[in-house]
Amino acid sequence: MRPPTSTAQVTGGVDLTATTGAVVRAPAEGTVAFSGTVVDRPLLTIEHAGGTVSTFEPLESALSPGDTVSAGxxxxxxxxGGHAPPGTIHLGVRVDGHYINPLLLFGETRRAVLLPCCLPL
Structure with missing residues (x-):
């Protein structure tokens, strides 16, 4: 599974390009820990194996805490709503209570390459 293009790296996750009304699928099996509105943003949190927790916002969902989901x-x-710009969905992932870059979970990450910055003197 490959995520849509990332529009911005933000604290606690990434904002991914997504059309309003688009279907969002579970990245892995787990149990819904929270489904509701926080301030002005609808969100869903899923607890996965190994201390991993994923949160999606803004996401309208009919799921309730305790519901189980399978990958896909x-x-x-x-x-x-919320802090994500229109046309995006925010994905946050925590492992053992610490936020990680969610894009690391979607396959190989390209290595950073430093390019020369200046002309020789």
């Missing part, structure tokens, strides 16, 4: 199951649809 529909978990909701991209909504509007």
């Amino acid at each position: 199951d529909e978990i909701g649809r991209v909504a509007a």
